[in-house]
Amino acid sequence: MFKFTGYDVSSDQTSGGLVPGREFYAAFNGAEFKISKEDLSKVEQSQYVKKVYKNEKVSATLMDSVPLINADDVWKLDKDGNNCITSGKECMTGKNVTVAIIDTGIDYTHPDLGGLNSTVLERKLDKINTQSLNVFNPDYDQMFVVKGNKLAYYSDNILYLYNFDTKITQSFNTNNEVSSIIRLGFEGDTIAYFGSDSETNVKYICIIQLLDLT
Secondary structure, three states, X not given: OOOEOHHHHOOOOOOOOEOOOEEEOOOOOEEEOOOOHHHHHHHHOOOOOOOOOOOOOOOOOOOOHHHHOOHHHHOOEOOOOOEHHHHOOOOOOOOOOOOOOOOOOOOOOOHHHOHHHOOOOOOOOOOOOOOOOOOOOOOOOOOEEEEOOEEEXXXXXXXXXXXXXXXXXXXXXXXXXXXXXXXXXXEOOEEEEEEEOOOOOOEXXXXXXXXXXX
């Protein structure tokens, strides 16, 4: 649990600490607190806090996005593509235009989508590895790539290539200086990867030419 302890925010070591209302991990590492101005100054001085922002209510506007996509220029046109102010015809506003929005959270039981007679097909997922993979790190990216009938992925500093047709997995050792892989790409008979040396923090771009893709 994310918590500011008494040691973090006060010289009073008997303090119970500040418990957050919400915690954030995906977009950034942070938390939300309701605290007094006195506690705020203490939090800002903590070595564990990079920055404190006031949680204010904001409203989204279209003042920047509308001209960015030139929507306001379209509003000046009539249905023939001419300037509606000059032609005197009705300007294009989207009136009488039907817009359909399909969201991933659709209700498949809705009559327009098959109703209660819809059939949900489920299949058992195939497990292609037997040992746990060490790939999770919030700073890492592109952990696997699928191209045609092959899947390229990694664990620590070992590359793997799985063939969906033959069900065979090949493994490849990386450059000796690479202790972990950060990102990989796969095209044709070549795997390119971005590796890191944990001791020196040196980053490498390496390429493996695959001679046997069976």
